[in-house]
Amino acid sequence: MANTPHGGVLKDLYLRDANKQTILAAEAETLPSIILTDRQLCDLELILNGGFSPLEGFLNQKDYESVVEKMRLANGLLWTIPITLDVSKEQIEESKIAPSKRIALLDPRDYTALAILTVEDVYQPNKAKEAELVYGANDLAHPAVTYLHEIAKEFNVGGSLEAIQTPSHYDYVANRYTPTELRAHFKKLQWTRVVAFQTRNPMHRAHRELTVRAARQRKAHLLIHPVVGLTKPGDIDHYTRVRVYKALMPKYPNGMAELSLLPLAMRMGGPREAVWHALIRKNHGVTHFIVGRDHAGPGKNSQGVDFYGPYDAQILVEEYKNEIGIEIVPFQMVTYSPDTDEYIPADEVPEGVKTLNISGTELRRRLKTGLSIPEWFSYPEVVQVLRQSHPPRNQQGFTIFFTGLHASGKNAIARALQVSLNQESTRSVSLLASENSRAELSSELGFSKRDRDINIARQAFVAGELTRAGAAAIVAPIAPYNDARNAAKKTIEQFGGFYLVHVATPLEECIKRDRDGIYERAKRGEIKEFTGLDAPYEVPTNADLTIDITQQSVSQAVHEIILLLEKDGYIGSA
Ligand SMILES: Nc1ncnc2c1ncn2[C@@H]1O[C@H](COP(=O)(O)OS(=O)(=O)O)[C@@H](OP(=O)(O)O)[C@H]1O
Numbered sequence: 299m300a301n302t303p304h305g306g307v308l309k310d311l312y313l314r315d316a317n318k319q320t321i322l323a324a325e326a327e328t329l330p331s332i333i334l335t336d337r338q339l340c341d342l343e344l345i346l347n348g349g350f351s352p353l354e355g356f357l358n359q360k361d362y363e364s365v366v367e368k369m370r371l372a373n374g375l376l377w378t379i380p381i382t383l384d385v386s387k388e389q390i391e392e393s394k395i396a397p398s399k400r401i402a403l404l405d406p407r408d409y410t411a412l413a414i415l416t417v418e419d420v421y422q423p424n425k426a427k428e429a430e431l432v433y434g435a436n437d438l439a440h441p442a443v444t445y446l447h448e449i450a451k452e453f454n455v456g457g458s459l460e461a462i463q464t465p466s467h468y469d470y471v472a473n474r475y476t477p478t479e480l481r482a483h484f485k486k487l488q489w490t491r492v493v494a495f496q497t498r499n500p501m502h503r504a505h506r507e508l509t510v511r512a513a514r515q516r517k518a519h520l521l522i523h524p525v526v527g528l529t530k531p532g533d534i535d536h537y538t539r540v541r542v543y544k545a546l547m548p549k550y551p552n553g554m555a556e557l558s559l560l561p562l563a564m565r566m567g568g569p570r571e572a573v574w575h576a577l578i579r580k581n582h583g584v585t586h587f588i589v590g591r592d593h594a595g596p597g598k599n600s601q602g603v604d605f606y607g608p609y610d611a612q613i614l615v616e617e618y619k620n621e622i623g624i625e626i627v628p629f630q631m632v633t634y635s636p637d638t639d640e641y642i643p644a645d646e647v648p649e650g651v652k653t654l655n656i657s658g659t660e661l662r663r664r665l666k667t668g669l670s671i672p673e674w675f676s677y678p679e680v681v682q683v684l685r686q687s688h689p690p691r692n693q694q695g696f697t698i699f700f701t702g703l704h705a706s707g708k709n710a711i712a713r714a715l716q717v718s719l720n721q722e723s724t725r726s727v728s729l730l731a732s733e734n735s736r737a738e739l740s741s742e743l744g745f746s747k748r749d750r751d752i753n754i755a756r757q758a759f760v761a762g763e764l765t766r767a768g769a770a771a772i773v774a775p776i777a778p779y780n781d782a783r784n785a786a787k788k789t790i791e792q793f794g795g796f797y798l799v800h801v802a803t804p805l806e807e808c809i810k811r812d813r814d815g816i817y818e819r820a821k822r823g824e825i826k827e828f829t830g831l832d833a834p835y836e837v838p839t840n841a842d843l844t845i846d847i848t849q850q851s852v853s854q855a856v857h858e859i860i861l862l863l864e865k866d867g868y869i870g871s872a
Pocket residue numbers: 703704705709732733736745749750751753754774775776777778816825826827828829833
């Protein structure tokens with residue numbers, strides 16, 4: 299028998315409202331609407347499918363205050379994380395949001411109406427108090443507190459929901475189960491005792507060992523139930539993680555474990571989040587839930603101290619275990635003993651016995667540099683998935699971003715660099731020459747600061763996309779302004795390497811080298827706002843390389859760039 303939902307009844311609003319969905323969809327067309335944020339979309343999905351039972355909507359003020367202060371809904375039922383629909387003053391005015399009004403809630407990706415909210419109240423949350431009581435500190439080092447203060451809007455709208463349709467998913471659709479579907483699946487498999495494992499990270503041998511031990515101890519089957527909604531900023535993307543989980547599943551004995559993806563927006567709320575996670579699993583029909591060390595931990599606060607103690611989450615779930623109604627399986631991380639070639643719980647390691655571990659940071663370093671990842675740590679199939687998503691530097695894309703005055707020689711160096719890089723067979727090389735970029739991307743733009751900034755942003759966008767795809771991009775605009783160059787760096791470096799090369803040829807030399815006589819025309823006033831004459835060139839202070847073509851040949855300049863790329867591992871074999 300699957301576990302009883304929290305509050306006794308599974309609030310599957312899709313099932314409840316199935317026979318009026320056409321009418322609701324037609325009504326939604328006539329209503330004012332709110333376009334949901336990514337987090338609100340995740341929350342909505344779990345309210346509508348019963349994952350957040352007993353909630354049937356977003357918290358009204360009474361429930362919100364009670365959850366913040368007492369970890370309970372106003373009716374006394376345990377609930378630890380406030381699930382709120384935040385809106386701005388402008389949204390309230392525009393959509394005339396007020397008690398008893400009906401509002402359509404739209405999917406931000408395609409504006410499909412997913413639900414209708416009947417407004418109960420509109421209230422202003424005390425964000426500082428929420429941060430203190432729910433997350434333990436009003437400290438912006440906590441991602442949920444940053445979200446609260448910097449992303450969430452000023453007001454909350456409370457009210458009940460009617461379900462029109464589920465948000466569409468286009469990835470791993472077959473692995474996504476609603477609570478109703480999961481309960482039916484357990485029934486079909488004749489699973490009665492199920493221990494769920496929550497994760498937002500890739501899984502390796504230690505996790506397989508830990509979950510099998512938990513199943514063995516409780517004579518239960520296993521549900522691997524990872525979060526694929528929103529996790530901690532900087533986490534490995536869920537596409538990669540799901541491929542990892544799929545590579546890991548065959549490592550369990552046949553029939554022991556199932557994988558289901560949970561579209562949850564995590565808050566990294568430690569102890570309170572652990573209780574919330576347990577309630578969500580209970581709603582999915584699970585009977586046991588693993589709570590490990592530092593469950594849903596956000597890391598360190600602004601003083602460099604951990605927000606929560608490593609076992610705070612275990613302590614809180616233990617305190618409320620009767621009300622949660624799911625058996626908590628507290629678990630120590632397991633660690634590898636090379637002498638006996640086995641994994642043992644960290645607290646059972648005998649005195650003096652050597653153990654090995656690889657931290658998440660160390661793993662990321664090894665992936666980045668292409669260093670080996672030992673078999674005792676992970677399965678070759680898992681490592682292969684991680685390597686595909688984290689190719690070593692010599693397979694990653696990069697951008698060489700030249701900046702310098704007209705006729706500084708940057709175009710000649712850029713062209714020579716393109717030829718030189720073409721000798722390598724590993725990447726395609728794209729040169730966005732200044733004249734091409736102006737003609738193809740920015741033909742309507744002139745040379746005001748605003749127009750130049752837009753021109754640079756467009757080139758950065760294209761270079762970023764090329765870099766993301768693993769290519770080498772070379773751009774060579776004048777790019778006279780610091781802020782535009784810095785913005786370009788930010789756009790591009792999230793996808794791969796970025797190098798700013800300043801071709802620092804002095805103005806007098808540029809004028810001498812200017813065969814087309816452009817500077818002469820500018821001096822005569824035929825061209826206005828010309829960089830170096832009557833428009834500024836802000837000399838970069840953060841260039842990765844500075845070249846002066848009066849001192850160096852084109853060949854030498856290209857070689858210096860090649861040396862830089864080699865040093866960082868972008869070219870040559872690792
Ligand atoms: N007012 C003014 N100021 C600077 N340059 C001017 C101007 N008007 C036209 N040109 C010609 O346009 C080329 C520079 O375009 P960019 O796209 O590189 O400029 S910017 O980065 O947007 O500032 C540059 O050519 P190249 O240096 O050969 O690319 C200039 O000849």
